[in-house]
Amino acid sequence: xxxxxxxxxxxxxxxxxxxxxxxxxxxxxxxxxxxxxxxxxxxxxxxxxxxxxxxxxxxxxxxxxxxxxxxxxxxxxxxxxxxxxxxxxxxxxxxxxxxxxxxxxxxxxxxxxxxxxxxxxxxxxxxxxxxxxxxxxxxxxxxxxxxxxxxxxxxxxxxxxxxxxxxxxxxxxxxxxxxxxxxxxxxxxxxxxxxxxxxxxxxxxxxxxxxxxxxxxxxxxxxxxxxxxxxxxxxxxxxxxxxxxxxxxxxxxxxxxxxxxxxxxxxxxxxxxxxxxxxxxxxxxxxxxxxxxxxxxxxxxxxxxxxxxxxxxxxxxxxxxxxxxxxxxxxxxxxxxxxxxxxxxxxxxxxxxxxxxxxxxxxxxxxxxxxxxxxxxxxxxxxxxxxxxxxxxxxxxxxxxxxxxxxxxxxxxxxxxxxxxxxxxxxxxxxxxxxxxxxxxxxxxxxxxxxxxxxxxxxxxxxxxxxxxxxxxxxxxxxxxxxxxxxxxxxxxxxxxxxxxxxxxxxxxxxxxxxxxxxxxxxxxxxxxxxxxxxxxxxxxxxxxxxxxxxxxxxxxxxxxxxxxxxxxxxxxxxxxxxxxxxxxxxxxxxxxxxxxxxxxxxx
RNA sequence: GCCCAUAUGGCUCAGGGGUAGAGCACUUCCUUGGUAAGGAAGAGGUCGUGAGUUCAAGUCUCACUAUGGGCUCCA
Numbered sequence: 231x232x233x234x235x236x237x238x239x240x241x242x243x244x245x246x247x248x249x250x251x252x253x254x255x256x257x258x259x260x261x262x263x264x265x266x267x268x269x270x271x272x273x274x275x276x277x278x279x280x281x282x283x284x285x286x287x288x289x290x291x292x293x294x295x296x297x298x299x300x301x302x303x304x305x306x307x308x309x310x311x312x313x314x315x316x317x318x319x320x321x322x323x324x325x326x327x328x329x330x331x332x333x334x335x336x337x338x339x340x341x342x343x344x345x346x347x348x349x350x351x352x353x354x355x356x357x358x359x360x361x362x363x364x365x366x367x368x369x370x371x372x373x374x375x376x377x378x379x380x381x382x383x384x385x386x387x388x389x390x391x392x393x394x395x396x397x398x399x400x401x402x403x404x405x406x407x408x409x410x411x412x413x414x415x416x417x418x419x420x421x422x423x424x425x426x427x428x429x430x431x432x433x434x435x436x437x438x439x440x441x442x443x444x445x446x447x448x449x450x451x452x453x454x455x456x457x458x459x460x461x462x463x464x465x466x467x468x469x470x471x472x473x474x475x476x477x478x479x480x481x482x483x484x485x486x487x488x489x490x491x492x493x494x495x496x497x498x499x500x501x502x503x504x505x506x507x508x509x510x511x512x513x514x515x516x517x518x519x520x521x522x523x524x525x526x527x528x529x530x531x532x533x534x535x536x537x538x539x540x541x542x543x544x545x546x547x548x549x550x551x552x553x554x555x556x557x558x559x560x561x562x563x564x565x566x567x568x569x570x571x572x573x574x575x576x577x578x579x580x581x582x583x584x585x586x587x588x589x590x591x592x593x594x595x596x597x598x599x600x601x602x603x604x605x606x607x608x609x610x611x612x613x614x615x616x617x618x619x620x621x622x623x624x625x626x627x628x629x630x631x632x633x634x635x636x637x638x639x640x641x642x643x644x645x646x647x648x649x650x651x652x653x654x655x656x657x658x659x660x661x662x663x664x665x666x667x668x669x670x671x672x673x674x675x676x677x678x679x680x681x682x683x684x685x686x687x688x689x690x691x692x693x694x695x696x697x698x699x700x701x702x703x704x705x706x707x708x709x710x711x712x713x714x715x716x717x718x719x720x721x722x723x724x725x726x727x728x729x730x731x732x733x734x735x736x737x738x739x740x741x742x743x744x745x746x747x748x749x750x751x752x753x754x755x756x757x758x759x760x761x762x763x764x765x766x767x768x769x770x771x772x773x774x775x776x777x778x779x780x781x782x783x784x785x786x787x788x789x790x791x792x793x794x795x796x797x798x799x800x801x802x803x804x805x806x807x808x809x810x811x812x813x814x815x816x817x818x819x820x821x822x823x824x825x826x827x828x829x830x831x832x833x834x
Numbered sequence: 835g836c837c838c839a840u841a842u843g844g845c846u847c848a849g850g851g852g853u854a855g856a857g858c859a860c861u862u863c864c865u866u867g868g869u870a871a872g873g874a875a876g877a878g879g880u881c882g883u884g885a886g887u888u889c890a891a892g893u894c895u896c897a898c899u900a901u902g903g904g905c906u907c908c909a
Binding site: 806 | 838863864868871882908
């Protein structure tokens with residue numbers, strides 16, 4: 231038996247640890263390394279080692295569950311003391327001490343009845359066992375420490391050298407908001423020191439891309455305590471960036487047959503009652519009273535678009551009719567979930583509603599999916615799609631839901647587009663396809679969404695005249711591609727680490743005149759560029775040339791352009807191309823052609 | 835909302851009971867320099883807010899506010 235054998239993996243991909251496998255196990259051996267199977271065992275055992283250390287430091291600690299997760303492992307437990315980040319070091323130290331004791335990890339089994347008896351004094355273990363259906367339970371033992379556990383585990387503690395406890399957090403027992411809150415400690419483990427170090431380094435690098443940090447450095451956006459949480463302010467640089475993104479999207483909508491509309495920011499509460507928002511979404515809405523009338527600030531833009539649609543009679547010839555709006559919405563998100571631009575209380579959706587006949591749904595959904603794809607390609611994003619089904623709080627009949635849900639699936643299936651299912655994740659008025667983007671540190675964020683809705687047209691008696699002169703009800707497809715400008719710009723910032731492509735960069739060029747006498751030439755160029763829709767700055771402060779070049783370079787601007795006697799005389803520019811890391815000279819005309827061409831790259 | 839942590843000039847951070855420090859940024863002056871920090875002088879904070887303990891509080895306690903890490907991944 232190899233010294234590095236820590237388990238086996240059978241034909242079904244199930245991991246069997248050495249404690250469970252017999253002497254003559256024929257399954258494929260798992261060696262101690264950084265493979266997925268190996269790390270799963272190692273991390274699970276490290277979670278146990280941590281629990282053992284916590285038991286020694288906090289003898290009264292009671293443990294709930296300690297699974298392996300995507301990014302390592304955690305253990306949930308209850309202690310009387312409060313444990314902070316500062317306590318992690320002590321726990322790590324204790325873990326290292328325990329490793330030196332060279333315990334073997336042993337396994338034994340007992341009936342569920344015996345286990346219930348054995349852990350009779352531990353209500354958390356009782357809760358764990360409630361959720362287990364098996365009749366035979368296993369217990370793992372290392373030194374004095376015993377824990378009910380399904381395994382798998384490494385044979386001995388010596389395999390657990392390379393770990394790091396990363397954070398301490400609170401977590402509800404069983405993820406239930408109404409349940410007690412336990413303490414959770416997260417950690418990560420690898421098979422060797424180098425990989426652990428590399429992983430921690432990667433996390434550090436990801437932190438540098440954090441849009442909150444870059445947003446402050448580049449003066450894109452800000453929050454203000456006196457204004458309120460989750461309410462972003464756009465500073466000039468951020469507003470320029472946003473304006474560029476909006477412009478790109480405007481054209482993209484117009485060329486795809488969408489028409490702009492705009493609804494009011496607040497509507498009478500009765501309208502929200504009719505729509506179902508009051509009942510299903512009321513707790514997230516901001517309500518106010520004006521002249522003894524209750525009003526609701528819009529959390530969605532649908533109602534405005536419906537009213538516009540209803541204003542004039544519509545024919546089947548008008549369908550599909552696509553209205554779009556950069557709709558500002560307000561939603562009362564729980565204070566604890568606010569997160570930079572990713573989760574705010576006021577944001578602007580790139581929202582559209584497509585009114586169409588039922589047999590047009592598939593084609594329209596597909597067209598939206600293609601729109602999404604071209605936007606994501608423009609920015610080089612990986613994304614995934616998810617079909618979300620009927621949630622607990624919902625309006626409309628099941629049969630209608632089934633038709634709509636199937637419609638979405640058919641549109642994707644028919645075109646071989648991969649997707650997953652999010653059971654119960656739909657909007658209260660209909661099922662949806664969510665488009666999720668992965669951010670710099672692997673978190674997934676919902677951006678675009680496509681939702682089929684039979685309910686609102688019915689509730690608001692939306693109609694069109696069909697070919698046979700009868701009145702029919704259109705289907706509404708709600709859709710957003712970026713989701714919100716706030717979140718999308720946050721993700722873009724991390725994606726590019728602030729080094730936005732030319733067509734998005736808030737400042738596209740910084741001119742550095744060598745001396746005062748060259749400033750006018752630079753200002754002339756700046757004006758010329760502005761007429762082409764290109765933003766530039768002239769850095770003519772009284773600093774040394776070297777310093778100005780250095781500072782300009784640090785601004786994450788695509789081009790730094792130096793102008794001196796040479797350039798003024800020949801009508802040229804000396805370019806420092808940051809993106810391509812090269813320097814070259816161009817005539818003014820060549821320069822303009824190059825830049826206007828680059829602007830075109832932002833077309834979809 | 836809940837658990838834990840954090841909160842010092844525009845930014846990054848030091849100071850841990852005796853009435854505030856550094857670097858960068860900012861202002862003025864000198865320097866007019868050909869590609870990553872030239873020099874000098876100066877201004878700016880009562881230490882998130884409010885209470886409390888103390889002869890004395892950024893510094894200790896409590897509350898509040900804001901920010902950060904989490905709250906699906908099932909022995």
